[in-house]
Amino acid sequence: MEGAGKDGNPLRNYRIGKTLGIGSFGKVKIAEHISTGHKVAIKILNRRKIRGMEMEEKVKREIKILRLFMHPHIIRLYEVIDTPADIYVVMEYVKSGELFDYIVEKGRLQEEEARRFFQQIISGVEYCHRNMVVHRDLKPENLLLDSKCNVKIADFGLSNVMRDGHFLKTSCGSPNYAAPEVISGKLYAGPEVDVWSCGVILYALLCGTLPFDDENIPNLFKKIKGGIYTLPSHLSGAARDLIPRMLVVDPMKRITIREIREHDWFKIHLPRYLTVPPPDSAQQVKKVDEETLREVIGMGYDKNLLVESIQNRLQNEATVAYYLLLDNRLRTTSGYLGAECQEAMDSSFSNIASYETPSSARGNRQQIFMESPVGLRPHFPAERKWALGLQSRAHPREIMTEVLKALQELNVYWKKIGHYNMKCRWSPGFPGQIHNSTFSAESIENDGLTEKLNIIKFEIQLYKTRDEKYLLDLQRVSGPQLLFLDLCAAFLAQLRVL
Template identity: 35%
Template sequence: MAENEDEHVFIPPPPHIKTYCVGGKLGFGSFSEVYVATHDKTKVQYAMKVFPKSNLRTQGDIDRFQREIDSMAYLHYDNLISLHDFFWDENNFYLIMDLCSGGELFQFIVENQRLNEPIAALLFKQIAGAVAFCHSYGVAHRDLKPENILFTQFPIIKVTDFGLCGYISKERLMKTFCGSPCYCAPECLCRVQYDGRLSDIWSLGVILYAMVTGEHPWSVMNTSLMLRQIMKATYTIPDYVSAECRDLISSLLKVKPQDRLPMEKIINHPWIKFSEWSLVSLPSSLDTALNTMRMEQPMTLEQISSSSSRSSHRSDHGIISPFDDDYQNELKDEELPISLGTLVNSVDRKIRHFSTSMDRFPIENNNVQQPTRSRFIARSNSQMKFRKGLLCIPQVHPTNLMMSIKEEGC
């Protein structure tokens, strides 16, 4: 009998891979499995997501996987899942991520039937802060729901699963339907162009409603009725919910996207800001991000794809993400290619400005004659050591580059 083409075959990881000892399985989904992984030297435990290469069957599969990697490698915030390492063998890709052993917010709500408002405010403050940070970099999550919010240990949470995230701009809005219908905003269901940040705000409203009531605001057992309720924002908030919380929910669940409460006001809403129970302080990086939030947003995913095809992304942890064997074979230990297209001159200017202002990585030489195969040589005097390295510089924003150094030796 021929193997079902829709069936995903998982080949378990070896007991030890790279610098990690692989432990027990934490969970699994349709496309991946997650294991505990302990670093050999530091003994720090991580979650290792095992993603079979055979799952990347279409360009859509590849795009989603690339988005998840890029977002975790780029967005560093206390309440967001971070990617610490990424590697592969002949069967699988391996993503080394933060370990969240406390379970899902969804299960926490189910077990408690509903959350009292002090606890809900404590958690929602962190969720909103994480989403606000993403939005400050022009990233919309697009799949916010309690199942994608994990506890490291109570009451600290992290937002995860960026496979459906997108970069938005004023000129190029989103039009793809994605996410879970009961958390989707009306404009997403209509299949019209929409701003993913504003649809995230709607999802926050549904999540908050679920936390304080233990129920969905919609009749989820009747799909047709649920969709009609979503399109008209028809819901009832129980009387036991406080006036301040009711005000916040109703400010988020507005049919017209432009009428929804903006992220800055959500963070500073009285129900959150002045709750004596909201003891978790938001990271200082959020204030910086919100203060520097620009209306101009990152390139669309299509633009990133076209200008960065066959690109290699590397972080401080040595993350590389090529998607074909030929390209992998081209990589050498002493070089790290980057794809910049027509952005080379802009990159050159930004690097020189960075070198001058920081006085840390004076440019020794650069080669920008080949736009799609450019690299820069830099020297670093950090920590009293003389190091020579190569910069990886993918452009993730018209005014922001993600720069990291691959050391060649000390």
């Protein structure tokens, strides 16, 4: 992240306007990017508030992930400016408000309009999943509309960060959209919870009400856990088939994103640019728009440095200008929202492989490995499944017993934060001691000590998969990456049931 700059003003490249809103971590302001003249929204995240909620490392990690995203239906993050007091997150400005307000104003939508919104939402969610990110708080309040009524998914990893198994403690939103396995605290792998939330959103679009609603929270949870809701008679047969398949209580039997794409209701009038799954972020960085490149070079920036920065997803003044200009041009020409999007992309983009060196390409791929929120990942297959981490068919209790034995052998301090979730801290210099869940929470969270020593902070989470297996995931929170990989290798060698 960049600092404040020579003149001490962290937002020297922006003309700051009015406050758009106030969130749990700080304010959101509208601003104008001085060089390009385009409007942006700047989230000002107060470090003290984030630290007070014990969310600082999580916010940083999720910001790094979001910076990789380039999708027409996900809010674009252009720049992150880090200062001692605040984190400034410069994002795409969307002025037409929330989908929630749109539904409240219009009531239930006609199926054609609802389907258009739903197709865009599914495309954005699918892109997140292909890049190993689960939103976990999808709801109409987090779906924004641009001036052309196109959906923009927002607020994941920033103002609504959720920890596995901590929904009721950390979510700022309503549980009406939460999947049964989330409110029950059961094991879940991730993508299935987004499918459930999308099902609730689709119901709201088509019916103007929520499928699960009750002022009494225990009654609400009972309805969600039991999958108790009614389908209005005005729904078409295809819609009446799709919604119940998304609102299946058992996440292992719930319809997948791929199956939603293949559903007859979803495929009606599907725009051409949404007919194929979106490319992942690693593929997208290999393309550069020549027209936008020339425009940025004309502003005085070095061509080779700009191309290299785009290729390696580096943040600087030139890349911020590049992406602001590119996104605005594509929006005004319907470049990636029109029916001919695929052809437009192929003709207007040229491959920058000629600028790419083997080392830089490897560096970019390694960055994606290291910053994504799942550890121990050997490769990125072209068609990803959520079968990451260490797999086992053993009983969860047996797996966790072996995990604790391995942690003790490796002198890892740990603190239980759920039946299948724990925070851990390790350093090669720690003496062997007995480590258990009653170990001081302060020692696990002591960031000052972490900064001075080679200390690895990480989390362990056990998930359940569709094929009756369990996945053990190690997620680095802080500390040297290579040291973390060494620890993962030693940890793997200690396990006896996986």
